[in-house]
Amino acid sequence: MSATATGAIDATIDTVTARRIIDSRGNPTVEVDVVLADGSLGRAAVPSGASTGAREAVELRDGDAARWHGKGVDGAVAHVNGEIAASVRGRDAADQAGLDAALIALDGTAAKSRLGANAVLGVSLAAAKAAAAAHRSPLYRYLGGADAHLLPLPMMNIVNGGAHADNPLDFQEFMIAPVGAATFAEAVRMGSEVFHTLRRDLRAAGHATGVGDEGGFAPALRTAEEALDFVLAAIERTGYRPGPDIALLMDPASSEFFRDGVYDYAGEGVRRTPAEHADYLAGLVDAYPVVSIEDPMAENDLDGWRELTARVGDRCQLTGDDVFCTDEALLREGIRTGVGNSVLVKVNQVGTLTEALATVAAAHEAGWTAVMSHRSGETEDTTIADLAVATGCGQIKTGSLSRSDRTAKYNQLIRIEEELGDSARFAGRSALRRA
Ligand SMILES: O=C(O)[C@@H](CO)OP(=O)(O)O
Numbered sequence: 444m445s446a447t448a449t450g451a452i453d454a455t456i457d458t459v460t461a462r463r464i465i466d467s468r469g470n471p472t473v474e475v476d477v478v479l480a481d482g483s484l485g486r487a488a489v490p491s492g493a494s495t496g497a498r499e500a501v502e503l504r505d506g507d508a509a510r511w512h513g514k515g516v517d518g519a520v521a522h523v524n525g526e527i528a529a530s531v532r533g534r535d536a537a538d539q540a541g542l543d544a545a546l547i548a549l550d551g552t553a554a555k556s557r558l559g560a561n562a563v564l565g566v567s568l569a570a571a572k573a574a575a576a577a578h579r580s581p582l583y584r585y586l587g588g589a590d591a592h593l594l595p596l597p598m599m600n601i602v603n604g605g606a607h608a609d610n611p612l613d614f615q616e617f618m619i620a621p622v623g624a625a626t627f628a629e630a631v632r633m634g635s636e637v638f639h640t641l642r643r644d645l646r647a648a649g650h651a652t653g654v655g656d657e658g659g660f661a662p663a664l665r666t667a668e669e670a671l672d673f674v675l676a677a678i679e680r681t682g683y684r685p686g687p688d689i690a691l692l693m694d695p696a697s698s699e700f701f702r703d704g705v706y707d708y709a710g711e712g713v714r715r716t717p718a719e720h721a722d723y724l725a726g727l728v729d730a731y732p733v734v735s736i737e738d739p740m741a742e743n744d745l746d747g748w749r750e751l752t753a754r755v756g757d758r759c760q761l762t763g764d765d766v767f768c769t770d771e772a773l774l775r776e777g778i779r780t781g782v783g784n785s786v787l788v789k790v791n792q793v794g795t796l797t798e799a800l801a802t803v804a805a806a807h808e809a810g811w812t813a814v815m816s817h818r819s820g821e822t823e824d825t826t827i828a829d830l831a832v833a834t835g836c837g838q839i840k841t842g843s844l845s846r847s848d849r850t851a852k853y854n855q856l857i858r859i860e861e862e863l864g865d866s867a868r869f870a871g872r873s874a875l876r877r878a
């Protein structure tokens with residue numbers, strides 16, 4: 444029963460329980476259950492990045508796999524089960540802003556490093572899901588209201604490199620977006636067709652077809668051009684037009700290879716100055732139907748960011764990930780100073796749902812786009828699929844068309860599209876248009 448005798452919904456938090464589970468890289472992570480007085484359950488699992496921004500909220504983790512003892516995560520779990528549970532019990536889960544403010548105050552640090560951003564985020568998201576359950580509403584509608592009907596354009600990462608694979612590719616992600624699809628379900632079908640063609644093409648060329656952390660292939664290619672050529676050919680051989688039907692996108696994750704003021708392409712064996720790196724990227728935008736580049740420049744190369752934005756920002760989405768860390772204040776500063784034109788939104792970078800929603804709102808207010816995103820270390824949790832629809836942001840980045848940690852999000856969006864029926868709208872190419 445979710446209603447009281449008077450018919451009002453009682454979303455009072457009764458119990459908060461955390462446990463250690465494993466993520467898609469086989470590393471420990473946090474899962475939280477929030478149960479309300481009426482029995483409604485919200486469950487959320489926390490993801491984790493490999494190419495993290497320097498100013499992300501601080502999760503309590505366990506280092507690399509060789510040191511897998513669960514100690515950092517166990518600390519976060521203990522904080523949820525102890526201090527956090529005691530403090531939020533009796534709060535109204537439907538008062539998300541109040542709950543998140545209380546969690547931030549309880550932690551007391553700027554980066555949520557005392558309790559752990561993973562502890563805080565698990566509770567924040569599980570509470571939202573419990574409140575949605577109490578309201579007998581799917582999460583996207585509970586958070587987004589009657590207006591939540593826009594299915595996002597998916598950015599599908601079909602070639603992995605950088606910190607997400609053990610191949611020489613310097614750039615982390617080569618993605619496709621089926622901009623010409625009529626529905627989300629059709630976009631998924633188109634993407635998976637290209638994924639299968641790409642597998643055949645890579646195999647025929649003698650390349651390995653094992654996948655990286657986000658489910659894209661991780662062949663031993665050396666240059667971005669080689670990867671883009673394979674993807675372009677796969678789109679064409681599947682029967683689609685690169686550009687009008689399926690666009691290309693990249694996340695070089697440039698902070699990862701910016702060293703001593705130089706972009707060090709170790710796999711390619713080339714070093715490029717910030718100006719040369721920007722030239723190189725601009726050249727790729729001219730030569731290929733690349734409609735979006737995330738983290739084209741490093742988080743501490745703001746001059747490079749501004750130069751590239753001035754140069755190609757009118758024809759290419761430039762999305763800040765490491766540079767903004769989903770932080771509203773960092774984003775507002777970037778908007779003010781011309782650093783990109785779009786923001787990547789990763790809930791665990793900032794640590795509460797309220798803060799992530801504020802970042803999306805700030806982007807939209809400025810006429811910027813916002814892209815809802817997974818982390819390279821994921822779980823079967825599909826919250827970000829609902830958040831993409833709830834915010835109406837129109838774009839989601841959640842990996843390839845393989846690995847259940849990635850396809851879980853696509854499948855959830857297929858279900859949401861079906862549930863919305865005639866009111867569903869697929870963002871398609873319009874997602875990339877800024878106000
Ligand atoms: O750089 C990124 O955008 C992400 C997700 O694709 O990777 P990570 O989670 O490792 O930061």
Ligand SMILES: [Mg+2]
Nearest residue numbers: 694737738764
């Ligand atoms: Mg990124």
